[in-house]
Amino acid sequence: MAEFDELLTLIKEHCTADQIKGVLRGATGNKDVKVSAASKEDLIEKNLRDAFRSHSIDIERLRDLLREAEENGPQHIYYLRTPSRDVAQTLTLDHVRSSLLGAQNPRRPTYSLKKEGYVVAEIRPWNRKKPLDWVVKFYGHETREEATGEIIPDGPNRLLKVYVRKEYRHVLLVRWNSPDLLELRVPRDSSIQRVDGWRRFLEQQLRPAIPFDRFRPWDLRKVSKTLFDLEASYKRIYRLGDAKLEDPHHNVVTFESYSPDGDLFAAAATQSAMKGLLDNQATHKQQRLLWLEQPDQGIEADISTLIGTRTENEVTFSRHHNSQGIDYVTGQLRAFSKR
Numbered sequence: 001m002a003e004f005d006e007l008l009t010l011i012k013e014h015c016t017a018d019q020i021k022g023v024l025r026g027a028t029g030n031k032d033v034k035v036s037a038a039s040k041e042d043l044i045e046k047n048l049r050d051a052f053r054s055h056s057i058d059i060e061r062l063r064d065l066l067r068e069a070e071e072n073g074p075q076h077i078y079y080l081r082t083p084s085r086d087v088a089q090t091l092t093l094d095h096v097r098s099s100l101l102g103a104q105n106p107r108r109p110t111y112s113l114k115k116e117g118y119v120v121a122e123i124r125p126w127n128r129k130k131p132l133d134w135v136v137k138f139y140g141h142e143t144r145e146e147a148t149g150e151i152i153p154d155g156p157n158r159l160l161k162v163y164v165r166k167e168y169r170h171v172l173l174v175r176w177n178s179p180d181l182l183e184l185r186v187p188r189d190s191s192i193q194r195v196d197g198w199r200r201f202l203e204q205q206l207r208p209a210i211p212f213d214r215f216r217p218w219d220l221r222k223v224s225k226t227l228f229d230l231e232a233s234y235k236r237i238y239r240l241g242d243a244k245l246e247d248p249h250h251n252v253v254t255f256e257s258y259s260p261d262g263d264l265f266a267a268a269a270t271q272s273a274m275k276g277l278l279d280n281q282a283t284h285k286q287q288r289l290l291w292l293e294q295p296d297q298g299i300e301a302d303i304s305t306l307i308g309t310r311t312e313n314e315v316t317f318s319r320h321h322n323s324q325g326i327d328y329v330t331g332q333l334r335a336f337s338k339r
Contacts (some may be wrong), residue, residue: 026061033057074320075316079182079183109137113236133175133177134175136173136205143168191213226337242257242286296325299325
């Protein structure tokens with residue numbers, strides 16, 4: 001089938017061998033499924049194809065494999081909250097689909113790109129554990145001219161800088177996290193303008209379905225203060241790293257740990273200095289947090305985040321994680337916001 005071939009092409013590009021093996025291991029009860037292969041190419045073209053042809057793995061499992069790989073890379077998440085129950089009750093999956101697609105409701109995701117533009121890739125339920133949650137996914141395409149650093153002499157008084165054209169495939173998401181949280185997710189990028197442009201694009205595209213005037217940015221500065229106050233009681237859950245504080249006169253004080261994911265409170269003097277500022281009405285502008293692995297909850301690796309990267313409702317994930325790990329962080333922020 002055509003979708004299967006499209007999926008294999010993208011899985012080859014975006015998924016790691018370990019991710020593919022994880023899917024195959026889940027189907028090893030069938031004698032036609034093999035996990036080991038001489039190369040990633042064989043793993044996909046032979047093992048994965050054979051598993052699909054023998055019906056040991058269905059198309060939805062392959063869709064999930066690609067989703068995990070391309071939706072959970074380094075990214076910015078902008079959190080918006082609504083206190084209105086009527087808004088939450090209105091934002092159903094059917095409402096969003098009909099508002100954005102009208103009578104056109106594709107039965108399967110699309111993987112095609114629009115040259116120098118964006119397409120709705122899919123509108124789908126999030127997972128079975130949270131049946132009211134949904135996600136709208138966009139694919140974007142962009143061509144950039146990037147300097148190689150190479151300079152070629154062109155005559156006695158001319159130097160030519162060499163550029164190459166590179167094509168990029170972007171994944172943008174809007175996720176409804178019931179009962180009250182909207183997440184705008186865009187990739188990390190060296191260009192602030194590009195990141196802001198993606199966020200504005202998502203808001204513009206979702207306006208037919210979402211009353212953004214009924215939402216407010218989730219102020220995570222208060223959560224950062226709570227995490228600071230309770231740090232000693234939750235050393236098995238998180239560790240504090242770099243921080244920026246702003247006093248009532250808008251002076252900014254920066255605290256840096258010895259390494260990006262290091263313990264900011266390895267020295268008691270740092271904690272004391274931060275406490276003195278916060279007790280005198282300083283607020284968090286930024287706070288790096290390392291959420292420690294929780295194998296019993298399926299969190300197999302530490303998760304590095306930066307709260308308040310540039311706005312009070314922004315959290316940056318610096319590395320690739322799975323969807324469960326990103327949801328875990330959101331859940332922790334929700335829990336600490338109620339303390």
